[in-house]
Amino acid sequence: MSKKLIFSTFLLAYGVLTWMYWPANKNEMVDVNADFIGSYDITGAAGELMRDGCYDCHSYETKYPAYAYFPPVSGWIGGHVAHGRGKLNFSAWSDYSLEEQSEFIKKSIQEIENGDMPPSNYRTMHSEAQWSEQDSAIVLAFLREFAQISQQD
Numbered sequence: 597m598s599k600k601l602i603f604s605t606f607l608l609a610y611g612v613l614t615w616m617y618w619p620a621n622k623n624e625m626v627d628v629n630a631d632f633i634g635s636y637d638i639t640g641a642a643g644e645l646m647r648d649g650c651y652d653c654h655s656y657e658t659k660y661p662a663y664a665y666f667p668p669v670s671g672w673i674g675g676h677v678a679h680g681r682g683k684l685n686f687s688a689w690s691d692y693s694l695e696e697q698s699e700f701i702k703k704s705i706q707e708i709e710n711g712d713m714p715p716s717n718y719r720t721m722h723s724e725a726q727w728s729e730q731d732s733a734i735v736l737a738f739l740r741e742f743a744q745i746s747q748q749d
Contacts, residue, residue, distance in 0.1 A: 624687070631655070632689040642738035645731050646686075647716040648724040653680030656687040661721075667721040694746070701743045708732055708739075 600703065622723035633643050633651075651657045653676060664673045684692075684700050707713040715727040727735070 605670070623658055626656050626687050627690075630688060630690040631688040634743075635689060638738075641731075641734050643733050645727065648722075649727060650733075651686060652722070652725075653677050653718070654684045654686050655681070658687070698743065698746060701739055701746070705736060705739050708736055 616719065626634070632638070633647065636737055638646075647657070652659060660673070660679050684704075689697065714722075714727065719726045
């Protein structure tokens with residue numbers, strides 16, 4: 597087999613695999629009134645930290661890095677984002693019942709306290725999601741206050 601044929605076969609196979617494992621990067625349009633941060637007009641550090649540490653996997657505002665378009669990474673990232681959105685999608689916040697919203701807030705608090713969110717593999721690749729203890733404290737204080745206000749309504 598000639599080197600040209602081997603190289604051409606490799607390029608063809610790579611192209612097919614890239615097409616097959618293209619990440620599910622179809623971010624839907626975000627309705628500000630349905631989005632968690634948008635609907636409550638959350639500004640300041642808590643909103644920025646949540647957007648940096650949560651929204652890539654848990655919203656329709658995923659920012660795919662350049663390496664996300666090459667297999668097998670594309671399939672892994674696409675699956676990870678789909679899994680995250682399946683668990684909680686901040687862009688569809690208004691679609692959840694008040695009970696579901698309350699449970700999501702409680703679970704988010706618990707996972708941040710345990711150091712499970714943002715996940716370590718995500719923090720490794722995204723410096724903006726490497727929350728300090730102070731950053732975590734800001735988000736936790738906000739979520740606890742939000743939970744209290746929500747219970748009063």
